[in-house]
Amino acid sequence: MNYEFPITKTTNPKQKPDPKGLRFGTEFTDHMFVMDYNPEDGWNNGRIVPYGPIELDPAAVVLHYGQEMFEGLKAYKTPEGRVQLFRPYMNAQRTNNTNDRLCIPTIDEELFVAAIKALVKLDQDWIPEGEGTALYIRPFIFADEPFLGVRRSTTYKFMIILSPVGPYFESGLAPTKMYVEDVYVRAVKGGTGEAKCGGNYGASLKAQEIAHEKGYEQILWLDGIEKKYIEEIGAANAFFVIGDEVVTSELNGSILPGITRNSIIALCKKKGIKVSERKISIDELEEAYRAGQLKEMFASGTAAIVSPVGELLYKGERMIINDNQIGPVAQEMYDTIYGIQTGKIEDFMDWTVAVE
Amino acid sequence: MNYEFPITKTTNPKQKPDPKGLRFGTEFTDHMFVMDYNPEDGWNNGRIVPYGPIELDPAAVVLHYGQEMFEGLKAYKTPEGRVQLFRPYMNAQRTNNTNDRLCIPTIDEELFVAAIKALVKLDQDWIPEGEGTALYIRPFIFADEPFLGVRRSTTYKFMIILSPVGPYFESGLAPTKMYVEDVYVRAVKGGTGEAKCGGNYGASLKAQEIAHEKGYEQILWLDGIEKKYIEEIGAANAFFVIGDEVVTSELNGSILPGITRNSIIALCKKKGIKVSERKISIDELEEAYRAGQLKEMFASGTAAIVSPVGELLYKGERMIINDNQIGPVAQEMYDTIYGIQTGKIEDFMDWTVAVE
Numbered sequence: 001m002n003y004e005f006p007i008t009k010t011t012n013p014k015q016k017p018d019p020k021g022l023r024f025g026t027e028f029t030d031h032m033f034v035m036d037y038n039p040e041d042g043w044n045n046g047r048i049v050p051y052g053p054i055e056l057d058p059a060a061v062v063l064h065y066g067q068e069m070f071e072g073l074k075a076y077k078t079p080e081g082r083v084q085l086f087r088p089y090m091n092a093q094r095t096n097n098t099n100d101r102l103c104i105p106t107i108d109e110e111l112f113v114a115a116i117k118a119l120v121k122l123d124q125d126w127i128p129e130g131e132g133t134a135l136y137i138r139p140f141i142f143a144d145e146p147f148l149g150v151r152r153s154t155t156y157k158f159m160i161i162l163s164p165v166g167p168y169f170e171s172g173l174a175p176t177k178m179y180v181e182d183v184y185v186r187a188v189k190g191g192t193g194e195a196k197c198g199g200n201y202g203a204s205l206k207a208q209e210i211a212h213e214k215g216y217e218q219i220l221w222l223d224g225i226e227k228k229y230i231e232e233i234g235a236a237n238a239f240f241v242i243g244d245e246v247v248t249s250e251l252n253g254s255i256l257p258g259i260t261r262n263s264i265i266a267l268c269k270k271k272g273i274k275v276s277e278r279k280i281s282i283d284e285l286e287e288a289y290r291a292g293q294l295k296e297m298f299a300s301g302t303a304a305i306v307s308p309v310g311e312l313l314y315k316g317e318r319m320i321i322n323d324n325q326i327g328p329v330a331q332e333m334y335d336t337i338y339g340i341q342t343g344k345i346e347d348f349m350d351w352t353v354a355v356e
Numbered sequence: 357m358n359y360e361f362p363i364t365k366t367t368n369p370k371q372k373p374d375p376k377g378l379r380f381g382t383e384f385t386d387h388m389f390v391m392d393y394n395p396e397d398g399w400n401n402g403r404i405v406p407y408g409p410i411e412l413d414p415a416a417v418v419l420h421y422g423q424e425m426f427e428g429l430k431a432y433k434t435p436e437g438r439v440q441l442f443r444p445y446m447n448a449q450r451t452n453n454t455n456d457r458l459c460i461p462t463i464d465e466e467l468f469v470a471a472i473k474a475l476v477k478l479d480q481d482w483i484p485e486g487e488g489t490a491l492y493i494r495p496f497i498f499a500d501e502p503f504l505g506v507r508r509s510t511t512y513k514f515m516i517i518l519s520p521v522g523p524y525f526e527s528g529l530a531p532t533k534m535y536v537e538d539v540y541v542r543a544v545k546g547g548t549g550e551a552k553c554g555g556n557y558g559a560s561l562k563a564q565e566i567a568h569e570k571g572y573e574q575i576l577w578l579d580g581i582e583k584k585y586i587e588e589i590g591a592a593n594a595f596f597v598i599g600d601e602v603v604t605s606e607l608n609g610s611i612l613p614g615i616t617r618n619s620i621i622a623l624c625k626k627k628g629i630k631v632s633e634r635k636i637s638i639d640e641l642e643e644a645y646r647a648g649q650l651k652e653m654f655a656s657g658t659a660a661i662v663s664p665v666g667e668l669l670y671k672g673e674r675m676i677i678n679d680n681q682i683g684p685v686a687q688e689m690y691d692t693i694y695g696i697q698t699g700k701i702e703d704f705m706d707w708t709v710a711v712e
Contacts, residue, residue, distance in 0.1 A: 025415070025504025032414055055409040058388055058517050059381070063498050066422040066554030067561065103561040138504060142419050148381025148494060148519060150591050152561050161414050163504060185546030188580045190539055192559045198422030199555015203548045205423065205459040205508050224544045225581050235506050 003046070003114035005033070007122060010050035019128040022166030024303065025136065029123040033115045033160035037105055043158065046111070048119055051161065061143035061153040068198040069098040070140035072302045073259070075120045075162075075355065077127045078343025083120060083355040085137075086341045088113045090259045094196060095139065097257075101195040103152040104141055112139065117355045119160050124355070132167040134341070136303070168303035169217070173334065175310025175324050178233065178297075179216035180282060181207045182315070186231060186254070188224035193231070193254030200256075201235065208234065216313060218299065222282060223254065230280050233309070236301035237261035240280065241329050242288045243295070250277040260300040264333050266349065273329070282314060289319045296327030306334040359402070359470035361389070363478060366406035375484040378522030380659065381492065385479040389471045389516035393461055399514065402467070404475055407517065417499035417509040424554040425454040426496035428658045429615070431476045431518075431711065433483045434699025439476060439711040441493075442697045444469045446615045450552060451495065453613075457551040459508040460497055468495065473711045475516050480711065488523040490697070492659070524659035525573070529690065531666025531680050534589065534653075535572035536638060537563045538671070542587060542610070544580035549587070549610030556612075557591060564590065572669060574655065578638060579610065586636045589665070592657035593617040596636065597685050598644045599651070606633040616656040620689050622705065629685070638670060645675045652683030662690040 010030045017027050028051050035046040062068050071091045077083055092109035099106050116137055120127075127135040139160045143153030169176065184207035187193025192200055204219075211219045218234040230238050230249050237258040240247045246268050251257050268275035288294040289312075297309040310324035321327075339345030340352060366386045373383050384407050391402040418424050427447040433439055448465035455462050472493055476483075483491040495516045499509030525532065540563035543549025548556055560575075567575045574590040586594050586605050593614040596603045602624050607613050624631035644650040645668075653665040666680035677683075695701030696708060 026502075028415060028502070051414070053411040053413055056412055057409055058407070058515055059384060059494075059519075062554075063418060063424060064426050064494070064496055064554055065557035065561075066424065067558040068419060068422065070420050101562055102558055103565060136504070138415075138420070140420055146382075146384070148492070149524070150557050150560070150564075152565065159414055163415075168505070183546055185544055188541055188544040188547070190541030190580060191544070191547070192555070197555070197558060198418075198420055199548070199553070199558055201421035201506050202423040202458055202553060202555055204506070205421075206457055208506070209459060209508065224546060 003111055005046045005048055005115065005118050007048040008050065016126060017164060019130045019133055022128060022133055022164060024165045024168045025163050027163060029126040029162040029164070031119060031123055033119045035115070035158040037156035037158070039154050043105065043107055043111070046115060048122060056144060057146035059146035059148055061145050061147060064148065065150060066197070066199045067102055067104065067143035067153055068141065069095065069102055069104060069196055070138060070198070071095055071196060073137045074134040074302060074341065075127055075137060076134055076342045077124070077129060080343065082343060083124050083127065084343065084352040085116065085120070085355060087259055087263070087351050088116055088353055090262065091139065094257065094259070098195040098197055099141070101192060102197050104143070104156060107158060113353070115160055119162060120355050123162055126162060126164050128164045132172060134165055136163045136165040138163065169307060173308065173326055175308040175326060176217040177215065177311040178218050178220050178309045178313070179211040179214060180312065180314040181211070181219040181221055182227055185224035186221040189253040191254060194251065194256060196256060204235065220312065228281050228283070230282065230285070231255055233299035236299035236304070236307065239264065239298050239300055240285065240294065241296035241327060243293045244274055246273055246275040246329060247280055248277055249280055258300055260302055260305060260337065263337055263351065264300055267333060267336055270349065286314065286317070294319070294321060296329050297321050298330040305337050306330050359467055361402045361404050361471065361474050363404040364406065372482060373520060375486045375489055378484060378489055378520060380521045380524045381519050383519060385482040385518040385520070387475060387479055389475045391471070391514040393512035393514070395510050399461065399463055399467070402471060404478060412500060413502035415502035415504055417501050417503060420504065421506060422553070422555045423458055423460065423499035423509055424497065425451065425458055425460060425552055426494060426554070427451055427552060429493045430490040430658060430697065431483055431493060432490055432698045433480070433485060436699065438699060439480050439483065440699060440708040441472065441476070441711060443615055443619070443707050444472055444709055446618065447495065450613065450615070454551040454553055455497070457548060458553050460499070460512060463514060469709070471516055475518060476711050479518055482518060482520050484520045488528060490521055492519045492521040494519065525663060529664065529682055531664040531682060532573040533571065533667040534574050534576050534665045534669070535567040535570060536668065536670040537567070537575040537577055538583050541580035542577040545609040547610060550607065550612060552612060560591065576668065584637050584639070586638065586641070587611055589655035592655035592660070592663065595620065595654050595656055596641065596650065597652035597683060599649045600630055602629055602631040602685060603636050604633055605636055614656055616658055616661060616693065619693055619707065620656055623689060623692055626705065642670065642673070642675070650675070650677060652685050653677050654686040661693055662686050
């Protein structure tokens with residue numbers, strides 16, 4: 001099926017930011033994609049318009065009951081000038097999984113990807129060039145019916161905005177210090193941990209701020225039931241290299257099925273690196289550390305791709321990992337994924353999707 | 357301290373709805389309260405303006421990360437024409453507890469109540485008269501900084517809107533059928549269950565819809581760890597009468613500290629009715645039911661005040677409570693609280709606050 005969306009071009013294009021000083025998620029391109037949902041027409045009126053404020057009734061469901069979801073992916077320009085996306089169908093599928101959990105109507109996956117392509121094509125001059133940069137793509141859906149009862153909204157908006165970004169962490173690939181959180185909980189089985197919905201993120205801010213106050217950049221979340229098993233790192237998936245095994249927590253209903261997580265597992269398999277998805281307890285980590293077997297630890301996510309952890313604090317014990325340096329597995333995963341994304345390495349995994 | 361807010365009156369007043377056909381949360385009055393927050397000025401520019409759409413940047417934090425909270429309370433007109441609120445300082449205090457959990461700046465409690473009073477005073481002609489009606493007051497706060505990184509917003513809006521409402525459940529005080537949820541979880545200790553934030557409500561829709569499909573109006577939530585202890589009913593607190601004891605689940609970090617809950621406990625004590633806040637397991641309920649000791653079950657909340665439960669389904673077993681009739685404790689609590697709220701019973705608890 002061929003999707004075409006009407007385009008209203010801006011009459012007032014913005015100045016593009018200096019690619020050198022780019023931060024994450026503070027500047028937006030000239031246009032945005034908007035589509036409406038109502039029960040009669042379903043998803044309808046997909047269109048590209050100039051980036052700008054939207055109007056919302058103050059009783060809109062999203063402002064009260066958090067019926068909202070988002071996705072994140074990136075567009076890159078290859079050395080040959082080709083514009084490409086990284087695994088956008090994974091985002092489309094996850095969108096519908098999240099929508100199902102949040103009682104939001106599902107979206108045709110081809111339409112989802114077509115909308116991203118159309119918007120990125122129009123604003124492709126905004127794709128920054130330079131190490132660690134990309135055009136961040138933020139699809140999101142929110143409930144906009146003006147109604148205060150607690151039930152699913154009958155109307156929604158699906159939007160896509162674009163932001164030229166530098167590295168998510170200003171420190172880039174420098175290892176971060178991490179605090180093991182044992183009071184606050186990110187998610188529990190039966191909750192929304194595996195969905196990419198707003199509530200998960202608002203709920204996580206408090207623990208993150210406490211970690212910052214203690215001098216730690218991120219938090220390692222434990223499971224909400226036994227406070228024993230590793231779940232995630234901040235808003236990213238957690239990876240460990242224990243001995244010669246790369247380990248990440250198995251998807252258990254409370255962990256987000258990260259696309260970078262999936263890519264790292266697939267890459268390890270392709271490269272013959274031993275990789276496991278399984279339960280991993282904080283006690284196992286401590287034991288491995290004491291035995292000199294905790295070789296690496298890193299977070300994975302779309303924003304930073306890979307972010308090494310150099311120090312872990314758990315109940316007063318400081319573990320220094322890989323001498324506070326990025327390890328070989330984290331480095332290889334970052335180099336390979338970012339290389340494929342930017343077209344500097346051949347896409348031997350068939351992960352990229354061309355825009356036009 | 358005396359708070360005054362500039363008022364911009366509507367030039368286009370709406371027609372007031374027929375009090376007979378009133379539903380919950382679908383119609384709004386002529387005006388709304390708005391106040392801004394930024395780091396330099398703190399909360400500032402509190403004002404009353406005509407009710408209408410607000411403008412939001414599509415990157416506003418609330419649309420992505422659910423950094424938002426709300427409250428709910430009601431205004432009534434007494435037979436003498438006096439306008440009064442029910443325990444508004446409880447809402448002010450709970451607002452600040454929620455704000456602390458969601459990393460939202462706290463609000464002066466006197467200002468919070470003064471803003472409600474000013475708005476209700478202006479729109480007092482919208483207070484409906486008639487059994488079961490009230491003017492529902494919805495204070496809410498959301499993060500509006502346009503920024504896609506995961507950290508607390510630097511700017512916020514605090515708003516209040518008003519809605520003339522009929523009974524929350526169309527069935528009024530008729531007993532509802534309830535489904536014990538044992539797959540989905542509302543909240544877990546360390547999460548946001550005791551905060552009144554949007555994410556809790558969006559997350560609850562799925563289980564509610566499954567219950568509806570099975571023919572049940574509401575869900576009884578069990579704890580997220582052992583799936584054993586009663587937490588809440590839908591978006592309300594849970595009460596039981598077991599033998600001669602009124603029981604509600606103790607506040608444990610994952611249960612919302614309801615103001616109606618608090619009022620029922622206080623009323624029971626005042627009236628010499630035995631009342632306990634303690635853990636109560638679904639097994640205890642079943643045993644009490646089989647022994648003929650489960651006399652009553654009801655939900656409590658601002659919207660419905662009291663909502664009796666006539667049937668409970670747990671793992672295939674149907675329990676019929678009090679012959680599917682409202683019981684004497686639920687009826688007395690409803691009559692007394694609604695009587696005090698509407699000024700038809702003397703306020704012997706000192707709960708009402710006059711508007712002017």
